Amino acid sequence: xxxxxxxxxxxxxxxxxxxxxxxxxxxxxxxxxxxxxxxxxxxxxxxxxxxxxxxxxxxxxxxxxxxxxxxxxxxxxxxxxxxxxxxxxxxxxxxxxxxxxxxxxxxxxxxxxxxxxxxxxxxxxxxxxxxxxx
Numbered sequence: 390x391x392x393x394x395x396x397x398x399x400x401x402x403x404x405x406x407x408x409x410x411x412x413x414x415x416x417x418x419x420x421x422x423x424x425x426x427x428x429x430x431x432x433x434x435x436x437x438x439x440x441x442x443x444x445x446x447x448x449x450x451x452x453x454x455x456x457x458x459x460x461x462x463x464x465x466x467x468x469x470x471x472x473x474x475x476x477x478x479x480x481x482x483x484x485x486x487x488x489x490x491x492x493x494x495x496x497x498x499x500x501x502x503x504x505x506x507x508x509x510x511x512x513x514x515x516x517x518x519x520x521x522x523x
Contacts, residue, residue: 396450398457398477402513453516460515469508476505 421430461470475493478484487505491498 396454398479402457402509402516456516456519457512460512460519464511464515465508469504469511472501472504473508473512476501 487501
């Protein structure tokens with residue numbers, strides 16, 4: 390269950406990263422490079438010869454989750470960590486709505502939303518920096 394939540398957060402951040410890479414020189418293995426004869430989108434990972442794509446996917450996911458956790462630990466303030474933990478049900482906590490978090494912390498739902506958005510932006514920026522280093 391914890392892994393699924395981490396995957397969900399990783400997926401959400403990766404979607405943000407992919408949408409912001411329009412002008413990047415980096416090439417993703419998963420970026421479309423064309424279509425096949427059936428009209429299906431083809432990516433680099435589809436044409437690379439590999440014995441087991443699941444192994445590659447697992448390695449990539451594991452590395453991404455590790456980098457996301459490091460970003461969470463190093464770049465967020467305590468209140469941002471708390472909101473992210475509560476919002477996404479991390480580290481054994483129950484996943485909660487912004488309204489539930491606001492009530493527990495005694496702040497407005499809109500403030501919870503701003504904290505969450507800022508925290509995700511920080512994690513995204515750190516994740517992008519660490520991805521460029523590897």
